[in-house]
Amino acid sequence: MTEPDTTPGPLGPDHGYGPDIDHVLLSEAQIRDKIAEVAEQVAVDYAGKEVLLVGVLKGAVLFMSDFARALQLPTQMEFMAVSSYGSATSSSGVVRILKDLDRDITGKHVLVLEDIIDSGLTLSWLLKNLGGRSPASLEVCALLRKPDAVKVEVPVKYIGFDIPNEFVVGYGLDYAERYRDLPYIATLKPSVYT
Numbered sequence: 001m002t003e004p005d006t007t008p009g010p011l012g013p014d015h016g017y018g019p020d021i022d023h024v025l026l027s028e029a030q031i032r033d034k035i036a037e038v039a040e041q042v043a044v045d046y047a048g049k050e051v052l053l054v055g056v057l058k059g060a061v062l063f064m065s066d067f068a069r070a071l072q073l074p075t076q077m078e079f080m081a082v083s084s085y086g087s088a089t090s091s092s093g094v095v096r097i098l099k100d101l102d103r104d105i106t107g108k109h110v111l112v113l114e115d116i117i118d119s120g121l122t123l124s125w126l127l128k129n130l131g132g133r134s135p136a137s138l139e140v141c142a143l144l145r146k147p148d149a150v151k152v153e154v155p156v157k158y159i160g161f162d163i164p165n166e167f168v169v170g171y172g173l174d175y176a177e178r179y180r181d182l183p184y185i186a187t188l189k190p191s192v193y194t
């Protein structure tokens with residue numbers, strides 16, 4: 001088997017996206033350290049309970065996979081896919097379920113994992129939807145939040161980073177379905193959008 005090419009460009013491994021990247025906001029190491037810190041807090045808060053992690057596809061997929069490994073608790077996993085952005089850089093406000101949970105969450109301790117809270121519209125809608133399914137508890141753990149972009153306040157128990165109101169990509173976050181596979185979180189050069 002050949003070794004993976006992890007030769008860093010000026011910004012670290014860039015999966016060939018280097019020319020599109022403006023600046024790196026959060027490095028791979030910063031993300032890893034923060035996930036360890038948040039997972040430790042979650043493990044304390046949920047000690048003795050079984051947690052049902054609900055990952056919001058597709059954005060939360062990398063976060064979910066790293067968070068589940070960092071969390072020292074027995075967990076189960078479910079996924080839900082919703083979309084409010086399509087290929088735009090601001091939310092349409094109309095949330096559609098593209099894939100629902102595979103099972104009933106009645107009586108479960110549900111922890112929703114989101115990559116980002118931007119306007120808050122997606123999570124606000126999702127919490128109402130899941131709250132109506134009688135979970136034992138329902139909390140949110142989001143890696144990123146843009147305090148200056150929030151239009152609807154959402155009760156979020158665990159937050160990784162508050163970031164500036166800029167469109168970001170990487171670590172699950174896309175622009176027109178690209179860049180999700182970047183290991184860090186970055187902004188794009190304006191030329192990418194034109």
Ligand SMILES: O=P(O)(O)OC[C@H]1O[C@H](OP(=O)(O)OP(=O)(O)O)[C@H](O)[C@@H]1O
Binds near residue numbers: 058086
């Ligand atoms: O707070 P909001 O303004 O609602 O934005 C946040 C949501 O938008 C993105 O999802 P998107 O709808 O782009 O789907 P994706 O996860 O498949 O990229 C992101 O993953 C969040 O779920």
Ligand code: HPA
Binds near residue numbers: 116118166168
């Ligand atoms: O800044 C963002 N980047 C990518 N997807 C998003 N969905 C909401 N905000 C963002």
Ligand SMILES: [Mg+2]
Binds near residue numbers: 085086173174
């Ligand atoms: Mg998206």
